[in-house]
Amino acid sequence: MAELLQIVRLRYTWPGETRPVLDIPEFTIAPGERVFLQGPSGSGKSTLLAAIGGLIRPDNGTIRFDQTDLGTLSTACRDRFRAEHLGVIFQQFNLLPWLDVRANVTLPCRFSKARARRAGNVTEAADALLDAMDLAPALRGKRADTLSVGQQQRVAAARALIGKPRLVLADEPTSALDHDRREAFIDLLFGQVEAADSALLFVSHDPALAARFDRQVSLPEINRTGKVA
Amino acid sequence: MNLLGLAFRSLINRRFAVILTVVTIALSIGLLVLVEQMRSEVRDGFYRSVSGTDLIVGARTAPIQLLLYSVFGIGDATNNISWQTYRELAETSDISWTIPMALGDMHRGYRVMGTSEELFAHFRYGDRQALAFAQGGPFDDLFEVVIGHQVARQLDYVIGDQLVLAHGTGSTALQQHDDHPFTISGILEPTGTPVDQTLYISLAAHRAIHIGWERGTRMPGAEIDPDEARDRADELRPDSVTAVLLGLNTRSAVFGLQRRINDFRAEALTAIMPGIALQELWRITGLVEQTLRLVAGMVVLAGLLGMLTVLLTTLNERRREMAMLRANGARPWQIAGLLVFEAGLIAASGIIVGVLLALLVQALAAPWLLATFGLHVAVAWPAGDLWLVLGGILLAGLAISLVPALLAYRRTLADGMQVRM
Numbered sequence: 001m002a003e004l005l006q007i008v009r010l011r012y013t014w015p016g017e018t019r020p021v022l023d024i025p026e027f028t029i030a031p032g033e034r035v036f037l038q039g040p041s042g043s044g045k046s047t048l049l050a051a052i053g054g055l056i057r058p059d060n061g062t063i064r065f066d067q068t069d070l071g072t073l074s075t076a077c078r079d080r081f082r083a084e085h086l087g088v089i090f091q092q093f094n095l096l097p098w099l100d101v102r103a104n105v106t107l108p109c110r111f112s113k114a115r116a117r118r119a120g121n122v123t124e125a126a127d128a129l130l131d132a133m134d135l136a137p138a139l140r141g142k143r144a145d146t147l148s149v150g151q152q153q154r155v156a157a158a159r160a161l162i163g164k165p166r167l168v169l170a171d172e173p174t175s176a177l178d179h180d181r182r183e184a185f186i187d188l189l190f191g192q193v194e195a196a197d198s199a200l201l202f203v204s205h206d207p208a209l210a211a212r213f214d215r216q217v218s219l220p221e222i223n224r225t226g227k228v229a
Numbered sequence: 230m231n232l233l234g235l236a237f238r239s240l241i242n243r244r245f246a247v248i249l250t251v252v253t254i255a256l257s258i259g260l261l262v263l264v265e266q267m268r269s270e271v272r273d274g275f276y277r278s279v280s281g282t283d284l285i286v287g288a289r290t291a292p293i294q295l296l297l298y299s300v301f302g303i304g305d306a307t308n309n310i311s312w313q314t315y316r317e318l319a320e321t322s323d324i325s326w327t328i329p330m331a332l333g334d335m336h337r338g339y340r341v342m343g344t345s346e347e348l349f350a351h352f353r354y355g356d357r358q359a360l361a362f363a364q365g366g367p368f369d370d371l372f373e374v375v376i377g378h379q380v381a382r383q384l385d386y387v388i389g390d391q392l393v394l395a396h397g398t399g400s401t402a403l404q405q406h407d408d409h410p411f412t413i414s415g416i417l418e419p420t421g422t423p424v425d426q427t428l429y430i431s432l433a434a435h436r437a438i439h440i441g442w443e444r445g446t447r448m449p450g451a452e453i454d455p456d457e458a459r460d461r462a463d464e465l466r467p468d469s470v471t472a473v474l475l476g477l478n479t480r481s482a483v484f485g486l487q488r489r490i491n492d493f494r495a496e497a498l499t500a501i502m503p504g505i506a507l508q509e510l511w512r513i514t515g516l517v518e519q520t521l522r523l524v525a526g527m528v529v530l531a532g533l534l535g536m537l538t539v540l541l542t543t544l545n546e547r548r549r550e551m552a553m554l555r556a557n558g559a560r561p562w563q564i565a566g567l568l569v570f571e572a573g574l575i576a577a578s579g580i581i582v583g584v585l586l587a588l589l590v591q592a593l594a595a596p597w598l599l600a601t602f603g604l605h606v607a608v609a610w611p612a613g614d615l616w617l618v619l620g621g622i623l624l625a626g627l628a629i630s631l632v633p634a635l636l637a638y639r640r641t642l643a644d645g646m647q648v649r650m
Contacts, residue, residue: 098239
């Protein structure tokens with residue numbers, strides 16, 4: 001089966017630095033695959049996510065997404081690619097506090113017509129995702145900053161999943177949750193990722209979660225720099 | 230919700246700082262609009278006050294001073310023109326009509342002018358409009374008075390009411406001519422000029438009430454009985470007049486006549502053309518106007534810089550928000566555009582509130598200007614040129630916002646999906 005994401009000989013050095021933060025000979029994600037990526041702080045996890053998202057351009061190597069080499073795209077095309085194909089869940093969720101829940105979920109569709117088309121009726125799609133995430137209808141008109149941490153996390157997941165992106169990048173989204181809530185969130189996330197037929201790249205410190213994923217990858221093992229930034 | 234909607238909701242979220250910024254810009258715009266509007270309205274008001282008068286003649290004095298005390302009731306004459314000189318002027322062949330003005334009395338804060346019925350026939354204001362009576366008519370009896378519109382309105386006078394004049398002007402008008410009460414014979418239509426603030430009596434009446442006042446105060450027993458004054462009305466005339474408005478047969482004679490009057494040997498006189506004197510007045514006040522404009526412009530600049538400060542200081546705390554927008558597909562130019570939109574909304578709101586504020590202040594100041602200077606200041610929307618200036622300020626606000634927009638653009642490129650603080 002063709003890989004959804006294929007990274008080959010990726011090297012990246014932050015401007016002003018001499019040693020690269022990423023030097024990855026090969027890394028792949030298959031369509032619909034759920035990958036657990038772990039590594040200590042400063043090992044380059046966020047840099048790798050930024051490279052996959054097309055926000056930084058590698059010094060060497062290729063990042064191929066569904067046969068498209070991101071390195072050949074202009075900045076504008078990479079922005080469009082990210083809006084169309086990627087969903088992102090942040091560690092701090094990063095909801096816009098001044099928007100209500102529904103507006104936060106539909107936000108990616110504001111920046112991508114293709115994603116809005118895939119979502120169909122954007123408001124109904126948002127409500128369906130929020131239903132699936134067990135977020136009470138009464139909360140959907142409320143400002144995001146009035147929600148509990150667990151509720152905000154589910155809103156952030158719904159935002160990442162709206163419009164069925166091909167790949168969801170989750171950057172330590174469970175670090176603020178206790179064990180029970182973490183398990184419940186992973187169940188919800190897996191269910192919706194599967195429903196959207198999306199692949200998932202889940203970054204975390206917590207090895208207890210690793211067993212639930214299709215594959216576990218240790219970044220220090222695939223990143224030859226061995227450097228902790 | 231488009232980018233503008235996002236910008237609007239982001240502004241609402243930071244409403245306290247935004248409202249303060251809008252108020253700052255609104256105050257600066259209000260000041261600018263007010264300076265421009267009042268300058269224009271006051272000039273119009275002055276021009277409206279005298280039209281169709283070719284020359285104003287008074288005792289030797291500065292042209293602007295003569296214009297101000299004769300037409301606008303601002304300040305006092307230092308000397309008068311003798312009656313004989315006035316008659317010589319009136320009989321000059323080039324002159325079509327004369328309106329003598331004998332000033333020096335007041336009534337409850339309004340000036341009293343002794344004049345002839347020529348006033349009602351020849352005086353023009355605004356677009357060469359003649360004086361018209363709202364009620365009654367010119368003085369017929371010796372002790373009748375015609376009053377301006379504001380005098381009637383403010384003092385609640387009607388035709389037939391009696392009033393007493395006070396001797397002197399300003400704070401010196403303490404002694405009353407209470408032995409010669411006047412009856413109101415006519416109330417003039419509003420003119421939006423100092424006419425509205427003036428009471429008019431005949432020259433004979435002016436003379437009659439001052440018989441026995443030759444030393445500047447009443448000499449008991451020397452005054453004339455009102456009935457006796459009526460009997461002698463035809464022979465009563467003042468010794469002097471304060472100023473004379475002249476209308477010529479042909480306007481081309483104005484320069485020659487002005488020179489002849491200024492060279493008049495029997496008495497030191499000054500003849501001025503009202504339009505030229507007003508130009509001179511504007512030339513003197515122009516520096517003040519330019520200074521006010523400069524100050525208003527600097528205040529506007531300070532307001533815009535205040536907006537820039539608010540945008541820059543909030544930029545850092547909004548980095549996470551911008552990184553999130555970027556991760557969700559926002560292009561850097563869209564994030565920069567968000568800031569430009571926000572600046573545009575702030576500047577536009579400030580301009581709208583500022584214009585409304587200026588109109589409010591104009592509306593509040595109008596009665597005071599009318600009461601103090603007899604100037605009718607219309608509360609009107611800014612003229613076309615001023616809208617261009619306001620449009621320029623809006624563009625300047627947008628241009629200034631390019632600074633934080635550019636910073637945001639560069640930061641979102643550098644921050645990627647994570648904000649590294």
